[in-house]
Amino acid sequence: MKTMDLIKQASERLRPYTDTRDRLHGDVASAVISKSGQVYYGVCVDTSGWGLCAERSALAAMVTDGFYEIDTVVAVWRDDKTGKLHVLPPCGICRNFMRELDENNLEADVILGKENVKKLKDLIPYHEWPEPLEEKKF
Template sequence: MDAAEIISRAAGYLNPTERGDRTSGGVATALLTKDGTLFYGVCIDTISGMGFCAEHAAAAAMLTAGQSEVAMVVAVTRDDDGLSVLPPCGRCREFLYQIDDRNLDAQVVLGPDTVATLADLLPERQARPVPST
């Protein structure tokens, strides 16, 4: 799957909804696993800070299905200028890394012609402690 296709797949899940001071669906993510399965998620924004990013929702679906290794991920939104690709926030970058160390090799789509690895986006990450035996 290339960047354009995964962007298009994610865009199909955009469904901005407002309920009072809460919003959801304004950002959608498509997450492709190493075995070729696609998982999707949308953001949920609440005033109390209890919401979460679209990447978290897609990762939760992936983990629920018993998988953890990401091949490619993208987040998209739509505004007056059209469809835009969003880079994952720092929390989402770290979250994907902490789910599975192998995700450092995941391709993160930053635009139709721009892809970086998660490792590229986490250059100063801390080494994870090794459990004592």
């Protein structure tokens, strides 16, 4: 699936909704292609006690189907003042969440724009396990 197709599919899931407590949900949407080729969608959910990013929402749907490896991920947000669509980079929690789902996800493609796709590993600096500082002591 091409980058713009996935961006479009994610944007079709945008459903901003402000609840009675003035919390905004669904104003960020994500689409994830699993290694198995299925596409999963999610939106952000923001409550007073906890928030869930759109990416982790889509990834939870993927895991619900029994898949853990990601091929491609994107998240989008539309500015309601300008009407313009933006691709959002995943936050640090989502980056680490993707990594911890499966170490192979470091090779997943993260869409950052129309012509800007990076590997997850490039968005997580110093992700390698560190070398020991000294030789074994015992």
